[in-house]
Amino acid sequence: MLPFLVFSQIKKSNSKTKSAEKLLKIPKNDSTFVNIWDFSKDFVLEMKYATHDNFLKQQVYDCEVCLLRYKTVVALLQAQRYFMERGYKIKLFDCYRPLDIQKKMWKIVPNSNYVANPVRGSVHNRGAAVDLTLVDFCGNELEMGTAFDFFGPEAAHDYQLLTEEALCNRKMLKKGMELHGFKIFESEWWHYNLETGFSEKISNFKWNCN
DSSP, X not given: OOHHHHHHHHTTOHHHHHHHHHHHTOOSSTTSEEEGGGTOSOSEEOOGGGSSOSTTOSOOSSSOXXXXXXXXXXXXXXXXXXXXXXXXXXXXXXXXXXHHHHHHHHHHXXXXXXXXXXXXXXXXXXXXXXXXXXXXXXXXXXXXXXOTTOOSGXXXXXXXXXXXHHHHHXXXXXXXXXXXXXXXXXXXXXXXXXXXXXXXXXXXXXXXXX
């Protein structure tokens, strides 16, 4: 059973709420940063910036961790349930991103269609954006028409010159995410922002890998 389902049930019983909150590590403030794997191991992680397999061609994260605001995690848990009922899981490529990393990305690709200007900051820097795709229960990625971090018109949501399979998969991903509080980033099929994401403050902390 997913944590948000457990939480919705335990709220009915005040006597059990305190112990369950401790078990699920539910923060008092829904803007608190949390590790998504503390709430569900069903998410597949392939944090690209913890590897050299990214457009920077360098590792800029010390380890593979997905941190997000708690409210973002709650929305993702709901989206995950939606996709799992249909035979798929969410695979995450990037979550919270420190502002210093955003500045490095902007130096390489100073184009706001693909990389947020660090002066304004990205929703990633606010812990309220995710880069993701869908996989089947064997871990195979669904066809989406381009790879992650492909900087070209083919990556845009409104690009139609793709296979029927890719178009259907993008449509399914978009529907599931929008139903659960996320909105698209027009030029990147993999990027979704929590609807209230820009209301959060920009952060620049790095996580502890120990």
